[in-house]
Amino acid sequence: DIQVTQSPSSLSASVGDRVTITCRASQDISIYLAWFQQRPGKAPKSLIYETSDLFSGVPSRFSGSRSGTDFTLTINNLQPEDFAAYYCQQYKTHPFTFGGGTRVQIK
């Protein structure tokens, strides 16, 4: 199975900050990584697919990138509604696997 290691597990930031979250896959997954946002008590919301493509309606302050098996979610100009948990997921092969999550908290 492909392991996905997400870091950090939590971070504190202020409104207006730039935040980066990283996921490292245990083997090549090409571009097949997605990112999700989950606010407390809510279902996950899809943000990005195929490493860097934004789903419809997702603000442009969210972006994704890749370097080999390392993937990064960047949130520019952090907004109050962005304080949430974020998860990555590889879908190159089954079983699909998620990163452990990153909680973005208010500093």
Add this chain to the structure above:
Amino acid sequence: QVQLVESGGGLVDPGGSLRLSCSASGFTFSDYDMNWIRQAPGKGLEWVSFISKSASTIYYADSVKGRFTASRDNAKNSLYLQMSSLRADDTAIYYCARDWALDSWGQGTQVTVSS
């Protein structure tokens, strides 16, 4: 718009069974692979099962293999998860999600396994 609505959750005794449903609307259900994902209290997301468009291919996480059965009825735009031999560690919110990149999610249904 795409809508996924789960139902069927509840409180069940250890060793018991439960059948979850996911009703789809707003898209051609038979054109999409589907998944079940769960989230235990205070924990992260765990993929549970994948079922292809025609149900010809089904995969399960090792943690549920042999106990859970995924199925679908394309005529009814519905996805199902039959859960048996339930254990306390199956307690979670269960979500259905569309396609490989999980581009749409339902609101989830709570399953609690406890005596």
